[in-house]
Amino acid sequence: MILSASKFYSSETDSTDVALESAFFAMLKMRNGTFKLTHPSRFQELEVAFRPYLEERAGSLREVLDVGVSTGLTTVELARFLTDCGSAVSIVATDLFIEAHIVELVPGFRVFCDPEGWPLQYDVRGIAVRPWVRRLDYVTLAFIPLMLGHSLLRPRLRSCIRAGMSRPVQMITRSLPSNGEIEFVENDIMCRSERLIRRFDMVRAANILNTGYFPPDQIQFAIENIHSYLRGPGALLMIARTNLARENAGTLFELNGNGSFTALERVGGGSEIERLVLDYRAPATADGFVSPLVCR
Ligand SMILES: C[S@@+](CC[C@H](N)C(=O)[O-])C[C@H]1O[C@@H](n2cnc3c(N)ncnc32)[C@H](O)[C@@H]1O
Structure with missing residues (x-):
């Protein structure tokens, strides 16, 4: 199961667990299409x-x-x-x-996004959902709500961030x-x-x-x-x-x-x-x- 950003950035999670940390960041797809991939002891x-x-x-x-x-x-x-x-x-x-924000749009629905409002993760009542589309989503039609979500939410997320209605965090x-x-x-x-x-x-x-x-x-x-x-x-x-x-x-x-x-x-x-x-x-x-x- 993917860890939600709210949980990751809370004091509840073990901040010394680098495997958990790498797994959390690896699921985040940036707006240039890259993932936050890295591994401990790789060099x-x-x-x-x-x-x-x-x-x-x-x-x-x-x-x-x-x-x-x-x-x-x-x-x-x-x-x-x-x-x-x-x-x-x-x-x-x-x-x-590096910079990111957690925005609570309505009670029980938070979005983890970059400063431009690009969604990195949805959090529905504590359950993390990836906002990016993968190949299988075109078969299951899950790409429709995912793509709609992106375009509808971005302007709202951006204005919440500009208005200071977000929790800034660093990736x-x-x-x-x-x-x-x-x-x-x-x-x-x-x-x-x-x-x-x-x-x-x-x-x-x-x-x-x-x-x-x-x-x-x-x-x-x-x-x-x-x-x-x-x-x-x-x-x-x-x-x-x-x-x-x-x-x-x-x-x-x-x-x-x-x-x-x-x-x-x-x-x-x-x-x-x-x-x-x-x-x-x-x-x-x-x-x-x-x-x-x-x-x-
Ligand atoms: C695969 S990671 C490498 C991380 C680390 N150096 C390592 O080797 O474990 C590549 C990183 O480069 C960043 N990146 C991509 N294009 C960049 C650019 N034009 N300027 C700065 N960073 C960039 C990505 O955001 C990503 O975090």
């Missing part, structure tokens, strides 16, 4: 292979950016791993979708360390953010810059943005993808003085976008590093 081979490089640079790793973090479960693990390597880091964790893990070393920020990696420029000693992009998900020109654009977020020569970039068998392919890169990247280490044959990263050349600008702000 162990990467940690083993990259550890010597991170230990060597432990003293200079202070600010880290983790891009496309989903609920941030693996960001918590990254923080633990870097601490274990000897770094005292603070991490900015970004994702397209992030409850296993966060209490020391505030992880800050969550809603951000699109395709939109350059001024507040992230030249800040980070390391950027990680795991299970986001996948060739099956983004076309090469978008990936190139994301690399350009990530490049602009790195502090400068010597900064690290970790790119990885986990396959269905839960094996990882990833590459750890280092930024050179001329703005290009070198591959330091590979796991599982390396990242599928390694060539795009290695071929990347920083655009010539007045300061030789940061190109103009653009959004795609």
Whole structure:
């Protein structure tokens, strides 16, 4: 049975149960069609292979950016791993979708939705119902009420949120360390953010810059943005993808003085976008590093 958002965000549920948490978030379909998927301990081979490089640079790793973090479960693990390597880091964790709301439309009927009123889950007297349509729904005709619900409820949900008649929550893990070393920020990696420029000693992009998900020109654009977020020569970039068998392919890169990247280490044959990263050349600008702000 799916856990309702009201129950998930109440003090009734065990906040240390990461399997329950991952199962709850995995049922939420975002408005771009993606699910909040992540798994605990998915990057162990990467940690083993990259550890010597991170230990060597432990003293200079202070600010880290983790891009496309989903609920941030693996960001918590990254923080633990870097601490274990000897770094005292603070991490900015970004994702397209972090903020959400619980709106009680009528007594006994609540909707868990994003800030634009996109329904993520219905809650009918404590029973959670998914609002998204799956293939079988076209056979059973369940797609009709689901699609009608979406279009009729969205404007109402949006106006309830604007009027402050909702409970704001964040779609992030409850296993966060209490020391505030992880800050969550809603951000699109395709939109350059001024507040992230030249800040980070390391950027990680795991299970986001996948060739099956983004076309090469978008990936190139994301690399350009990530490049602009790195502090400068010597900064690290970790790119990885986990396959269905839960094996990882990833590459750890280092930024050179001329703005290009070198591959330091590979796991599982390396990242599928390694060539795009290695071929990347920083655009010539007045300061030789940061190109103009653009959004795609
Ligand atoms: C499969 S999850 C990966 C989570 C985590 N990094 C991991 O490997 O377990 C991909 C995440 O990327 C986010 N995402 C998709 N497009 C994005 C974009 N343009 N900018 C930022 N995040 C994005 C999705 O919302 C989703 O939470």
